Amino acid sequence: MNMQKITQFINRNKLFSQKDKILVALSGGADSVALLRLLLALGYTCEAAHCNFHLRGTESDRDETFVRNLCKTLQIPLYIIHFSTEKEAKKRHVSIEMAARTLRYEWFEKMRKECDAGVIAIAHHQDDSVETLLLNLIRGTGINGLQGIRPINGKIVRPLLCLGRKEIIEYLESIGQEYVTDSTNFQDEYTRNKIRLNLLPMMQEINPSIKESILRTAGYLNDVSIIYNKGIEEAKRHILTEKGIDINLLLQEPAPETLLFEILYPLGFNTSQIKDIYQALDSQSGKIFTSAEWRIAKDRKLLLIQSKQEPHKPILEMREYNYTPEFIIPQDKKTACFDADKISNPLSLRLWKQGDSFIPFGMTGRKKISDYLTNCKYSIFQKEEQWVLCCGEDIIWLVEERTDNRFRIDEKTKKVLIVTCKR
Amino acid sequence: MNMQKITQFINRNKLFSQKDKILVALSGGADSVALLRLLLALGYTCEAAHCNFHLRGTESDRDETFVRNLCKTLQIPLYIIHFSTEKEAKKRHVSIEMAARTLRYEWFEKMRKECDAGVIAIAHHQDDSVETLLLNLIRGTGINGLQGIRPINGKIVRPLLCLGRKEIIEYLESIGQEYVTDSTNFQDEYTRNKIRLNLLPMMQEINPSIKESILRTAGYLNDVSIIYNKGIEEAKRHILTEKGIDINLLLQEPAPETLLFEILYPLGFNTSQIKDIYQALDSQSGKIFTSAEWRIAKDRKLLLIQSKQEPHKPILEMREYNYTPEFIIPQDKKTACFDADKISNPLSLRLWKQGDSFIPFGMTGRKKISDYLTNCKYSIFQKEEQWVLCCGEDIIWLVEERTDNRFRIDEKTKKVLIVTCKR
Numbered sequence: 045m046n047m048q049k050i051t052q053f054i055n056r057n058k059l060f061s062q063k064d065k066i067l068v069a070l071s072g073g074a075d076s077v078a079l080l081r082l083l084l085a086l087g088y089t090c091e092a093a094h095c096n097f098h099l100r101g102t103e104s105d106r107d108e109t110f111v112r113n114l115c116k117t118l119q120i121p122l123y124i125i126h127f128s129t130e131k132e133a134k135k136r137h138v139s140i141e142m143a144a145r146t147l148r149y150e151w152f153e154k155m156r157k158e159c160d161a162g163v164i165a166i167a168h169h170q171d172d173s174v175e176t177l178l179l180n181l182i183r184g185t186g187i188n189g190l191q192g193i194r195p196i197n198g199k200i201v202r203p204l205l206c207l208g209r210k211e212i213i214e215y216l217e218s219i220g221q222e223y224v225t226d227s228t229n230f231q232d233e234y235t236r237n238k239i240r241l242n243l244l245p246m247m248q249e250i251n252p253s254i255k256e257s258i259l260r261t262a263g264y265l266n267d268v269s270i271i272y273n274k275g276i277e278e279a280k281r282h283i284l285t286e287k288g289i290d291i292n293l294l295l296q297e298p299a300p301e302t303l304l305f306e307i308l309y310p311l312g313f314n315t316s317q318i319k320d321i322y323q324a325l326d327s328q329s330g331k332i333f334t335s336a337e338w339r340i341a342k343d344r345k346l347l348l349i350q351s352k353q354e355p356h357k358p359i360l361e362m363r364e365y366n367y368t369p370e371f372i373i374p375q376d377k378k379t380a381c382f383d384a385d386k387i388s389n390p391l392s393l394r395l396w397k398q399g400d401s402f403i404p405f406g407m408t409g410r411k412k413i414s415d416y417l418t419n420c421k422y423s424i425f426q427k428e429e430q431w432v433l434c435c436g437e438d439i440i441w442l443v444e445e446r447t448d449n450r451f452r453i454d455e456k457t458k459k460v461l462i463v464t465c466k467r
Numbered sequence: 468m469n470m471q472k473i474t475q476f477i478n479r480n481k482l483f484s485q486k487d488k489i490l491v492a493l494s495g496g497a498d499s500v501a502l503l504r505l506l507l508a509l510g511y512t513c514e515a516a517h518c519n520f521h522l523r524g525t526e527s528d529r530d531e532t533f534v535r536n537l538c539k540t541l542q543i544p545l546y547i548i549h550f551s552t553e554k555e556a557k558k559r560h561v562s563i564e565m566a567a568r569t570l571r572y573e574w575f576e577k578m579r580k581e582c583d584a585g586v587i588a589i590a591h592h593q594d595d596s597v598e599t600l601l602l603n604l605i606r607g608t609g610i611n612g613l614q615g616i617r618p619i620n621g622k623i624v625r626p627l628l629c630l631g632r633k634e635i636i637e638y639l640e641s642i643g644q645e646y647v648t649d650s651t652n653f654q655d656e657y658t659r660n661k662i663r664l665n666l667l668p669m670m671q672e673i674n675p676s677i678k679e680s681i682l683r684t685a686g687y688l689n690d691v692s693i694i695y696n697k698g699i700e701e702a703k704r705h706i707l708t709e710k711g712i713d714i715n716l717l718l719q720e721p722a723p724e725t726l727l728f729e730i731l732y733p734l735g736f737n738t739s740q741i742k743d744i745y746q747a748l749d750s751q752s753g754k755i756f757t758s759a760e761w762r763i764a765k766d767r768k769l770l771l772i773q774s775k776q777e778p779h780k781p782i783l784e785m786r787e788y789n790y791t792p793e794f795i796i797p798q799d800k801k802t803a804c805f806d807a808d809k810i811s812n813p814l815s816l817r818l819w820k821q822g823d824s825f826i827p828f829g830m831t832g833r834k835k836i837s838d839y840l841t842n843c844k845y846s847i848f849q850k851e852e853q854w855v856l857c858c859g860e861d862i863i864w865l866v867e868e869r870t871d872n873r874f875r876i877d878e879k880t881k882k883v884l885i886v887t888c889k890r
Contacts, residue, residue, distance in 0.1 A: 267725035
């Protein structure tokens with residue numbers, strides 16, 4: 045084993061330093077056992093963590109016993125956890141595979157903090173990386189899925205990504221180290237085996253150094269994605285306004301649909317929704333699309349983006365004054381004044397609804413609230429958040445916008461009701 | 468056959484318009500025959516072009532006869548050319564496959580101009596695109612190789628990229644149109660057959676809609692590459708100076724090695740050279756790398772890039788004057804003045820060479836030309852282009868830089884030799 049290759053890989057990718065404690069994820073299989081032995085041989089301080097998922101009957105317990113003995117021999121601390129994986133999967137409504145992965149990484153991170161380790165080391169190697177890339181390609185992917193497995197991701201590091209499966213097995217044989225063998229128990233593993241045992245050998249017939257080729261492509265695409273992501277971030281800064289996306293600016297960008305995707309996908313919109321939203325760009329305003337937490341509306345010049353939180357109910361403060369000639373009617377929109385004697389019914393605050401109408405201050409005819417708001421050039425989302433203050437059935441104030449003419453102060457007014465919006 | 472799908476594809480990708488004449492590349496195989504029939508059915512004006520490569524004995528002639536008859540029946544003009552492909556391959560030192568491709572596209576373009584067609588239509592379809600992507604992935608590729616076949620490339624258009632092989636065969640059967648079948652004769656075709664017949668079916672077992680997946684990935688990567696290329700162009704503008712690449716700015720970029728690759732690869736440097744150049748960035752100055760037409764040198768702060776053209780020999784103009792007290796010695800570097808009587812040997816102009824030395828004007832000691840140029844902070848390439856004017860063995864002028872003290876004008880000078888550099 046060329047130990048220097050591993051040290052170089054660790055240093056070049058800044059995985060960790062000699063003074064970091066490393067928590068090694070130890071299944072007992074060849075890869076993780078080799079990882080532990082290699083890191084110890086290189087003089088790093090290691091502790092180990094083992095998950096018993098109880099998915100393979102006695103085999104699960106055999107593995108646990110094996111890692112217990114191994115860590116005793118190597119004299120390193122070992123943490124073990126038992127999961128009721130099937131139960132957890134049901135509880136979380138996910139596949140057993142997904143549940144196992146989540147449980148595993150959650151617990152590793154918890155243990156990392158508890159034992160004060162700098163990083164969690166996982167034993168993925170080059171063959172895993174090649175297989176992951178092919179698996180993603182087959183299932184359909186973007187630029188991220190074609191970069192293989194990355195050496196570092198937050199606190200997770202993968203020092204063995206500089207080695208192939210064959211080198212790892214040879215190393216274990218050379219030091220006489222045993223390991224356990226997993227019977228396959230995940231669909232994902234089943235597919236990976238197919239890629240490993242059938243697909244890759246077939247590709248190898250066309251190009252004997254297929255793995256090196258794919259790894260080189262993956263590395264190159266990693267750089268491409270860095271430059272791509274920088275481009276996306278710049279374009280986002282260019283087209284995003286406080287309220288949403290400027291449609292004209294978006295359409296002037298070189299790859300508008302993909303840019304839209306990169307903005308909306310993280311907000312929980314799916315591929316087909318984003319396609320629909322893109323096609324709605326040159327249609328009439330008014331269409332609304334929703335994800336779990338966000339809402340999008342095609343407005344005149346903007347694609348409005350809004351959190352789905354309930355419209356915030358304004359807080360109104362009310363005071364009565366005697367009306368004297370010296371009284372000055374406040375001009376700001378936050379305050380409304382009424383003739384208190386005209387308010388004969390109980391007051392209530394609600395969102396406006398279709399069909400609502402009022403007589404705007406200074407006018408004599410009724411006007412529909414919807415028309416009034418459209419004339420104000422309010423966006424769809426602003427319209428939705430319009431509150432009205434009612435006296436019985438009558439709207440007396442389109443809050444923060446305009447009062448109703450019927451409740452205005454006039455020459456006969458004796459008492460003034462002043463309502464202030466404190467939101 | 469959903470004809471509207473093809474029209475939409477043609478229009479959306481702006482392949483050509485109804486008034487364009489289309490030159491259809493017609494081999495006689497299913498794809499090109501279907502292409503011709505479909506374009507005619509859609510009302511486009513077509514002419515056809517057929518290459519007989521004489522690579523498959525009587526089969527080549529059978530194909531020619533078939534397309535002759537087909538075009539006669541369809542009443543469209545047909546152009547035919549015969550190539551001595553094997554001979555051409557030898558002459559051009561390329562594979563037969565490469566020769567056939569080059570001959571074909573060169574002739575198509577020539578015929579397109581002659582018959583005044585707007586575009587050349589090639590019958591590549593979706594399965595070709597998927598196979599090309601996989602072939603590139605297996606051989607090793609970058610972002611460009613993962614975009615599949617593009618619908619438009621200059622005057623080449625591919626209207627069938629909206630159809631699969633199966634749809635094309637079904638269409639031909641539905642209209643009762645015959646076609647010829649090629650026996651495989653290219654290595655590339657052999658590999659493609661392997662991908663089509665073995666690899667793709669195996670991938671289909673993992674994902675039944677593998678082709679759609681790959682095509683979607685390819686389309687997405689096309690957008691990624693547009694944004695990536697824009698990013699590369701911006702970075703280039705940022706780090707390129709008139710003389711080469713600013714090393715500090717390069718290293719501050721997010722993916723410096725790939726950026727370097729994108730700049731140097733088009734200049735004919737290969738992957739391993741570019742790796743070496745990248746590693747030389749933090750080494751001592753002086754290393755030089757060459758491609759067929761360019762030279763690169765690591766200088767202090769720059770990676771100098773220069774065309775390999777021979778240094779341009781300056782043109783010197785010489786005149787003699789009587790030296791009078793009114794004579795004003797010109798101060799510009801383009802002009803040098805000598806005491807004509809001191810020039811006793813023939814003059815010659817050459818590039819300086821290691822070991823050369825002279826006595827700089829105003830000094831008494833000898834100085835090596837190499838040290839002198841280094842003190843001037845000349846770049847490696849500027850140094851290489853330094854000419855010297857000699858009188859016999861003595862250097863009398865470091866051209867456009869400094870004259871030699873021994874040949875200077877002094878109180879005894881009677882005649883002045885004025886040399887002007889006219890380059």
